Amino acid sequence: MPWLQIKLDVMPDNAEQYEDLLLAAGCAAVTLQDKEDTPIFEPELGTTPLWRNTVLTGLFSADHDLDATQAFLHTSHKQLFPNTPFPPMKTEIVEDKDWEREWMENYHPMKFGQRLWVCPSWKPVPEPDAINLMLDPGLAFGTGTHPTTALCLEFLDSLSLENQQVIDYGCGSGILGIAALLLGADHVTAVDIDPQALDASVDNLQRNHLPKERLQVYFPEKTPQVQADLVVANILAGPLVQLAPTLSSLCKPGGQLILSGLLADQEEELRAAYGQDFALDPAAEQEGWIRMTGLKR
Incomplete structure (x- = not known):
């Protein structure tokens, strides 16, 4: 069964809020990835630093209503960040694979x-x-x-x-x-x-x-x-x-x-x-x- 995913280009200051929104919308998993391939080596103890430009990806089951989730994200963004434009977003279909076997x-x-x-x-x-x-x-x-x-x-x-x-x-x-x-x-x-x-x-x-x-x-x-x-x-x-x-x-x-x-x-x-x-x-x-x-x- 394939999966659906939403990708958002977010800034470090609001990554956590968007992660919470994706989970609240029924996301099965959230990943954060550096958009510019900027490494972070050995962060200070107790810190979780993020990259300057972070790609936040939410993974959803194939039967999930992505239209409703996108509307929810837009509405929530206006409430949380009223003076900030909505971040770039795209949706994709992800092929289902046995990732362990592929590795x-x-x-x-x-x-x-x-x-x-x-x-x-x-x-x-x-x-x-x-x-x-x-x-x-x-x-x-x-x-x-x-x-x-x-x-x-x-x-x-x-x-x-x-x-x-x-x-x-x-x-x-x-x-x-x-x-x-x-x-x-x-x-x-x-x-x-x-x-x-x-x-x-x-x-x-x-x-x-x-x-x-x-x-x-x-x-x-x-x-x-x-x-x-x-x-x-x-x-x-x-x-x-x-x-x-x-x-x-x-x-x-x-x-x-x-x-x-x-x-x-x-x-x-x-x-x-x-x-x-x-x-x-x-x-x-x-x-x-x-x-x-x-x-x-």
């Missing part, structure tokens, strides 16, 4: 470095003799398609990880920790604040036929005080700065650090946070995102 069909195996492939668990592997990480991310972050994950995977592929102890802090789908195991690491301590991420990591470990004792999952407050040969954290700049003492304490002297989830203009802040404890390498960049690596002093 699955377009998620393809990807190669990172010289040895490592990340392969959707529902598709055949391109190189059966390669190191193939079978992945179903579920609701957790980490498929290899994002530059931050790709940068980490490429660096892991370049390392000699035989028999090493690894900490994957902010493990998401478990992709980085499991890649380390397949590349020779002995054990991974996987840490995340999201229980769905911990579940996904365990599921993907089993999907790759690895023993459950080789990757153990923890919430941050339960993380054991071990010192690992390699600590990898693909999160965001703000949390990484706050976590600097923690991640440093988890890495043994001479151990390797990998940080990602960073924008190029955040490099200096991270160097200031980690430079005292780590000898940091030049950053690697991909599509405006960077990866920082270094050895524990």
Whole structure:
């Protein structure tokens, strides 16, 4: 069954009122999208910033009376914003799709470095003799398609990880920790604040036929005080700065650090946070995102 949708070009100051109006009119879902592709990175805690020009989309069932809803929006606008012109609006018919299946069909195996492939668990592997990480991310972050994950995977592929102890802090789908195991690491301590991420990591470990004792999952407050040969954290700049003492304490002297989830203009802040404890390498960049690596002093 197709869906109907109304799109409104609104300003940040009145987006919330229009969202309420759409919901009051029987809208099944409301989404907000940037009209000008202006990113907002790491908003301040407790804030929900919007773009200068926001597209507000309301989704309605196929039998909904859009004419009545449009009349309702016009009448309400005159009451709420009497001195403001009615925003640009258009209506559309949306094809009904199985969006999860469509995403699955377009998620393809990807190669990172010289040895490592990340392969959707529902598709055949391109190189059966390669190191193939079978992945179903579920609701957790980490498929290899994002530059931050790709940068980490490429660096892991370049390392000699035989028999090493690894900490994957902010493990998401478990992709980085499991890649380390397949590349020779002995054990991974996987840490995340999201229980769905911990579940996904365990599921993907089993999907790759690895023993459950080789990757153990923890919430941050339960993380054991071990010192690992390699600590990898693909999160965001703000949390990484706050976590600097923690991640440093988890890495043994001479151990390797990998940080990602960073924008190029955040490099200096991270160097200031980690430079005292780590000898940091030049950053690697991909599509405006960077990866920082270094050895524990």
